[in-house]
Amino acid sequence: MSDGTNFILGQANSAESSTKLVRDGDDTDSVSLFVQNEGDGLLAVSFLGTAIEGQNPGINGAGVIGTSRTGPGACGGSSTGPGVCGRSSTGPGVRGTTEQSATNLQDGIGVHGVGRNSAIGVLGVTSGADPTTGRGGVGVQGIAVDGLGFAGFFTGSVVIDFGGLQVTGSATVEQTLFAGAVEAPSKMFLIDHPLDPANKYLIHSVVESPDMKNVYDGLVTLDSNGEAIVELPEFFESLNKDVRYQVTPIGAPEPNLYIAEEVSNNRFKIGGGAAGTKISWQVTGIRKDQWAQAYRNPVEREKPPEERGLYLHPELYGAGEERAIGRRQHRRRWTQEHTQQMNELKRWLEADGKEGQSFMQRMLEQK
Numbered sequence: 001m002s003d004g005t006n007f008i009l010g011q012a013n014s015a016e017s018s019t020k021l022v023r024d025g026d027d028t029d030s031v032s033l034f035v036q037n038e039g040d041g042l043l044a045v046s047f048l049g050t051a052i053e054g055q056n057p058g059i060n061g062a063g064v065i066g067t068s069r070t071g072p073g074a075c076g077g078s079s080t081g082p083g084v085c086g087r088s089s090t091g092p093g094v095r096g097t098t099e100q101s102a103t104n105l106q107d108g109i110g111v112h113g114v115g116r117n118s119a120i121g122v123l124g125v126t127s128g129a130d131p132t133t134g135r136g137g138v139g140v141q142g143i144a145v146d147g148l149g150f151a152g153f154f155t156g157s158v159v160i161d162f163g164g165l166q167v168t169g170s171a172t173v174e175q176t177l178f179a180g181a182v183e184a185p186s187k188m189f190l191i192d193h194p195l196d197p198a199n200k201y202l203i204h205s206v207v208e209s210p211d212m213k214n215v216y217d218g219l220v221t222l223d224s225n226g227e228a229i230v231e232l233p234e235f236f237e238s239l240n241k242d243v244r245y246q247v248t249p250i251g252a253p254e255p256n257l258y259i260a261e262e263v264s265n266n267r268f269k270i271g272g273g274a275a276g277t278k279i280s281w282q283v284t285g286i287r288k289d290q291w292a293q294a295y296r297n298p299v300e301r302e303k304p305p306e307e308r309g310l311y312l313h314p315e316l317y318g319a320g321e322e323r324a325i326g327r328r329q330h331r332r333r334w335t336q337e338h339t340q341q342m343n344e345l346k347r348w349l350e351a352d353g354k355e356g357q358s359f360m361q362r363m364l365e366q367k
Contacts, residue, residue, distance in 0.1 A: 072112070181295070185312065210299045212287040214240055219250075219280055226273045227260060230281055236266045240285025250278040 035042045044051035054063030066074030073096075076084035086093030096110030113121035124139030142151035186205060193200035207215070216236070220228040245259050247270055257279070260271030270279055303310075307325050314323040 181297070210297075212292050212297060214285050214287060215282065216284070217280070217282040219278060220270065222270070222273045222275055222277045222279060224275045225271075226275055226277075227269060227271045228279060230268050230270065230283075232263065232266045232268070232283065234266055236285070237263065239287060239289055241288040242286045244284045246282040248280045249273060250280055252277065 033042075042052075052064060056063045064074065066072070074084070084094060086095075094111065096112075111122070115121035122140070126137035126139045129136045144151045187208070188203050188205050190201050190203050192198075193202040216232060218230070220230055222228050243263050245262075245268070247257055247259070249257055252274070254273040254277060256272035257270065258272045259268060261269035263283070268283070270281065273279065310323050310325045311317055311319055312325050314320060
């Protein structure tokens, strides 16, 4: 059906108004415009407005569906604005589904965002709070429905700016974690057990101190005068203050052993022992670099007003989960909601898979 000046598909047009293609009927699978080609199915270009806009006023179906056997189902590009823009008041603004078994990073991708030359591949933004619950939104959310995959997977650097990273479960870092500060009730490292690496883990706690403390140690043998010079890293005095010493003779007591000279020029001197005695030494220092001076770790701090009367781990103090602080409180409040969302998501994935297979079958039959 033409609206206004005729608009002829297949050739250049100067129509001042749009052309609408309408298919009447109650068939829920009806399609207003179907384009099939060996190359691009449909290519639309707009220099000022919107190249393609799909609307679906019903309760089912999609505004625009793009399906491809190998390439992207839908591809949007822009030199300045968003390549693809999706808005929704209830369901997903943009939905990507894949059933292909991924053999590399380019296969089996539901939504693929690429940012080149300092651009952003995928941007998720949330602002404000629900006036009823007071809860904020989520800019980007990833869900591993069956627990076999990853809710989020990153290759390369990951930056968390301004706000903080809060983990209610466990966090695994394969190589290196860069963070301004890490707060946790305990810090540990976990490796394959050296005596049984295939079946056990070895877990050690990180040494803790109220100070930003550095530890240096080693072994040295006293010379013919019963003395030894211990060389420290060349940055030692630039990094450390409030130096402390420990020296322990090995093999025999040395009651007269002492620190003959304190640290100077990144070295110190041990004296008072017998020639040839092996000495175990340890030196500690408190960081005094610019960052440490600007952001000295507080040993104690008051809880803010909104956290008074609450606990990080209320169960350890005989309190209920309603007394939990921060994300644990949100987690308790969201548990039932998330369970429902997960069940709905599973049903949606199953239905979407059947719908996608049916749509692809119809396309192949029409070819």
